[in-house]
Amino acid sequence: MIFKNLPGHIAIIMDGNGRWAKKRNLDRIYGHAEGIKSLKSVVKGVMYYKIKYLTAYAFSSENWQRPEEEVDYLMDLLEQYIEIELPYLIKNKIRLNFIGNLEKLPEKSKTAVLRAVDKTKNGSELTLTLAISYGSKEEILNAVRKISEDVKKKSIDLNDINSQLFSNYLYTAGIPDPDLIIRTSGEERMSNFMLYQAAYAELYFTKTLWPDFRRKNLIIALKNYEKRSRRFGKT
Numbered sequence: 716m717i718f719k720n721l722p723g724h725i726a727i728i729m730d731g732n733g734r735w736a737k738k739r740n741l742d743r744i745y746g747h748a749e750g751i752k753s754l755k756s757v758v759k760g761v762m763y764y765k766i767k768y769l770t771a772y773a774f775s776s777e778n779w780q781r782p783e784e785e786v787d788y789l790m791d792l793l794e795q796y797i798e799i800e801l802p803y804l805i806k807n808k809i810r811l812n813f814i815g816n817l818e819k820l821p822e823k824s825k826t827a828v829l830r831a832v833d834k835t836k837n838g839s840e841l842t843l844t845l846a847i848s849y850g851s852k853e854e855i856l857n858a859v860r861k862i863s864e865d866v867k868k869k870s871i872d873l874n875d876i877n878s879q880l881f882s883n884y885l886y887t888a889g890i891p892d893p894d895l896i897i898r899t900s901g902e903e904r905m906s907n908f909m910l911y912q913a914a915y916a917e918l919y920f921t922k923t924l925w926p927d928f929r930r931k932n933l934i935i936a937l938k939n940y941e942k943r944s945r946r947f948g949k950t
């Protein structure tokens with residue numbers, strides 16, 4: 716499949732793992748485990764099309780309120796994902812990046828995350844960002860706090876504050892805004908994900924549950940994106 720235009724950055728809200736498991740009378744955790752396979756499949760697809768940025772919402776700042784068992788399982792899955800995938804990431808020049816409040820992670824998970832970031836820092840083919848303990852409102856408020864401190868310290872001037880400078884204070888500093896945001900499972904909302912960065916993103920919603928979303932579904936989303944006419948507020 717050849718595309719006339721492809722997004723430079725795809726961000727995905729991976730939703731529906733619980734429902735996928737429930738439909739099969741399985742515990743929710745099996746949905747998350749299957750969801751990892753979808754992530755791997757999508758990473759391969761994105762690499763094939765030489766798309767340079769992929770961001771996946773793996774754990775929101777609100778997800779800490781889920782039952783402890785499920786939270787623990789998701790943290791274990793994160794560590795396993797890193798451990799198992801690290802050689803693949805390095806071999807394929809994929810830079811692993813994280814956005815979110817990592818301070819809240821258990822020490823063991825945080826160590827695994829920081830180690831993986833360091834080991835993959837020279838990756839030049841794809842930046843794979845996992846949003847973990849991520850909330851967009853928190854991210855924006857943090858940026859406002861840091862900017863205010865810098866104004867107070869006089870390291871920046873009030874007049875310097877523009878959208879470029881603001882972007883540099885977000886967790887996503889250095890990463891271009893997403894061109895395409897995909898949400899699976901039929902829900903059609905942003906759920907506190909990349910609210911500032913999504914200003915001009917094309918939104919693609921599909922009823923497919925995340926564990927069923929594989930490379931072929933990515934291609935369908937890319938075909939849909941290809942047809943969009945992006946005007947960025949212009950005529």
Ligand code: FPP
Pocket residue numbers: 729730731732733734735747748750751754772773774775778789790792793796845900925
């Ligand atoms: C949403 O489904 C999914 C999540 C909260 C977790 C997403 C996580 C993965 C795909 C695997 C973990 C990946 C890493 C790298 C840790 P849901 O549980 O809200 O599903 P539901 O809406 O059907 O209940």
